[in-house]
Amino acid sequence: MYTFRRGRTKSTGGAVTSGLNERAFxxxxxxxxxxxxxxxxAMLSSKxxxxxxFLRWYARERLDSRRMDERRSIDxxxxxxxxxxxxxxxxxxxxxxxxxxxxxxxFRIMEQLGAIDCNLFVMTAVQNAVGIPPIMQHASESxxxxxxxxxxxxxxxxxxxASEPGMGSNLRGMTTRATRNQDGSYTINGTKRWISLGAASxxxxxxxxxxxxxxxxLGYTGFVVDTTTPGFxxxxxxxxxxxxxxxxxxxxxxxxxxxxxxxxxxxxxxxNAANAAFMLARLVLAAGSIGAMKRSLEVAARYATxxxxxxxxxxxxxRTQQILTDAVAATQAVETLLDHxxxxxxxxxxxxELLYFVAxxxxxxxxxxxxxxxxxxxxxxxxxxxxxLGPFFRDYRLFRIFxxxxxxxxxxxxxxxxxxxxxxxxxxxxLPASPQVTNxxxxxxxxxxxxxxxxxxxxxxxxxxxxxxxxxSVLAALTSSTxxxxxxxxxxxxxxxxxxxxxxREARRDVGLELPTRSSLLSHIAGYEKTIGEIDQRRPDExxxxxxxxxx
Numbered sequence: 001m002y003t004f005r006r007g008r009t010k011s012t013g014g015a016v017t018s019g020l021n022e023r024a025f026x027x028x029x030x031x032x033x034x035x036x037x038x039x040x041x042a043m044l045s046s047k048x049x050x051x052x053x054f055l056r057w058y059a060r061e062r063l064d065s066r067r068m069d070e071r072r073s074i075d076x077x078x079x080x081x082x083x084x085x086x087x088x089x090x091x092x093x094x095x096x097x098x099x100x101x102x103x104x105x106x107f108r109i110m111e112q113l114g115a116i117d118c119n120l121f122v123m124t125a126v127q128n129a130v131g132i133p134p135i136m137q138h139a140s141e142s143x144x145x146x147x148x149x150x151x152x153x154x155x156x157x158x159x160x161x162a163s164e165p166g167m168g169s170n171l172r173g174m175t176t177r178a179t180r181n182q183d184g185s186y187t188i189n190g191t192k193r194w195i196s197l198g199a200a201s202x203x204x205x206x207x208x209x210x211x212x213x214x215x216x217x218l219g220y221t222g223f224v225v226d227t228t229t230p231g232f233x234x235x236x237x238x239x240x241x242x243x244x245x246x247x248x249x250x251x252x253x254x255x256x257x258x259x260x261x262x263x264x265x266x267x268x269x270x271x272n273a274a275n276a277a278f279m280l281a282r283l284v285l286a287a288g289s290i291g292a293m294k295r296s297l298e299v300a301a302r303y304a305t306x307x308x309x310x311x312x313x314x315x316x317x318x319r320t321q322q323i324l325t326d327a328v329a330a331t332q333a334v335e336t337l338l339d340h341x342x343x344x345x346x347x348x349x350x351x352x353e354l355l356y357f358v359a360x361x362x363x364x365x366x367x368x369x370x371x372x373x374x375x376x377x378x379x380x381x382x383x384x385x386x387x388x389l390g391p392f393f394r395d396y397r398l399f400r401i402f403x404x405x406x407x408x409x410x411x412x413x414x415x416x417x418x419x420x421x422x423x424x425x426x427x428x429x430x431l432p433a434s435p436q437v438t439n440x441x442x443x444x445x446x447x448x449x450x451x452x453x454x455x456x457x458x459x460x461x462x463x464x465x466x467x468x469x470x471x472x473s474v475l476a477a478l479t480s481s482t483x484x485x486x487x488x489x490x491x492x493x494x495x496x497x498x499x500x501x502x503x504x505r506e507a508r509r510d511v512g513l514e515l516p517t518r519s520s521l522l523s524h525i526a527g528y529e530k531t532i533g534e535i536d537q538r539r540p541d542e543x544x545x546x547x548x549x550x551x552x
Contacts, residue, residue: 096152
């Protein structure tokens with residue numbers, strides 16, 4: 001029997017350790033317990049291994065995901081339990097009572113959470129990737145000394161508030177404003193929406209437009225704010241399709257005064273502070289996606305080896321084997337990419353910024369495909385909400401939107417490449433790749449100079465093509481360099497190369513497409529009302545209103 005006994009939190013050399021790591025194995029082996037393998041242990045710190053063991057025990061013995069989903073709230077014991085093993089301050093320096101873990105440790109823990117429960121993953125990711133980094137990197141020393149120990153020990157939660165009712169990942173579209181007062185303080189007014197943990201957080205990183213005392217615009221800035229400050233209101237929780245246990249709140253700031261020393265960096269560094277949150281969050285989403293992919297495939301494989309269909313065992317069906325093999329290849333490709341980025345970060349090398357976007361795009365897109373294919377493998381059982389993959393399908397769907405919707409950031413990546421065509425080759429040629437794949441990559445890179453677009457719509461399509469080509473060139477390059485490790489690695493390399501060839505064929509078609517005019521398109525869709533009628537539902541209370549942008 002494997003148990004974690006509660007104990008008082010202890011401090012060793014400034015780092016928080018927990019009484020939860022006192023274990024009684026009673027002769028049970030690591031393999032029987034499902035703990036980390038020797039190979040994995042060699043790559044991770046002892047603290048990371050302890051946290052992984054705790055999470056697996058917690059999933060088996062304490063967690064009730066179904067109950068959290070139905071109640072639309074995380075169980076009350078989760079936060080103190082997670083805090084007691086250091087999960088809420090993974091990379092916070094030890095001087096502030098954090099764990100000071102490496103990127104490899106952190107991403108491996110986030111992968112484990114992704115395999116267990118999306119709600120717990122997001123709660124932990126928001127604290128560690130969205131809330132804490134702007135404070136660690138941009139807050140004043142006095143603010144860090146006051147706040148970081150509380151966050152690292154889980155005594156308070158934090159998040160970042162950037163999204164607004166009319167703006168998502170485009171930070172320059174924000175309307176919330178901060179006005180500098182004559183005494184040096186600032187007054188914040190505005191509304192933020194879709195803020196994960198917004199109502200549960202004691203401290204918020206709020207990003208705003210900035211104006212001086214006379215109304216002159218000064219760019220963008222960020223602040224740490226204490227949500228007990230007058231002028232702050234946590235509004236209603238958004239009723240989401242999935243991820244129901246993590247609140248997504250509307251937050252209102254009305255004449256909220258913030259001291260000058262609670263600003264995040266200089267007055268014009270707000271975008272930089274926001275990027276500190278969102279860039280790391282994109283990699284954390286990739287890590288969680290890997291966990292979701294592995295768990296989904298594990299469930300699908302169990303079913304396939306036990307379910308008999310007309311052709312015999314489901315797993316003996318060649319099409320089933322092909323689907324599962326392709327899903328494993330997608331998982332391994334994403335894992336290879338994140339491993340490459342992780343190694344660079346832990347060596348102190350800053351990867352190209354576009355690689356963060358590539359990781360987010362391919363990880364979340366391929367993850368959702370793997371979850372969908374796994375659910376399909378289960379047949380009718382997959383559609384039951386009690387069979388693991390149903391909630392995964394609902395919850396992980398949001399990852400394709402979090403930290404920039406796939407379509408938006410793919411176009412952004414392509415736009416950056418189009419502005420600087422040499423950047424495509426600089427990024428990809430820095431990666432190890434086989435000669436065969438290098439030739440394909442050169443063909444993909446040629447799209448940056450061979451094709452031009454005059455209309456804005458054509459530019460968007462071209463930018464999407466370039467963004468996609470960069471994603472698959474990166475994956476093809478990295479997996480080709482690992483092809484000799486195992487038969488599965490070889491298949492993954494071939495799969496990624498095939499995907500790149502396929503995207504090149506589609507790219508030639510996409511840049512030559514002649515779209516109908518916008519008015520023709522919208523007129524055609526408007527004609528649907530003639531066959532389906534006017535059927536918008538009218539519900540009186542605000543909490544259940546359909547978004548005004550969606551009704552007639």
